[in-house]
Amino acid sequence: MANKRSLKKAINTICEELFAECVAASLYGAENHEDNANALLHSIILMQSDFICRVSHPEPGMTPSNYFKDLREKFAAQVSEIIDQINTL
16 A cells, blocks of 8 residues: 555646646637536536545545555546546546
């Protein structure tokens, strides 16, 4: 398991890239879907905040290795979902 600082940095970097891609897709896309883009940007910010908080405060009762493995899997699943949504903009 990586330390918490590097995990937070990776989450921030990925969310920044997703945010930039969403802005670019909304500006340069063929159709104007401003409401969808704004909702997607909002969901990226909420996802970043949620996962950063979850790194700082692990669940009691779970082993740290299982908790952080589950956290990374859930983060990867949400990132994949957001990427699919950006592709449909």
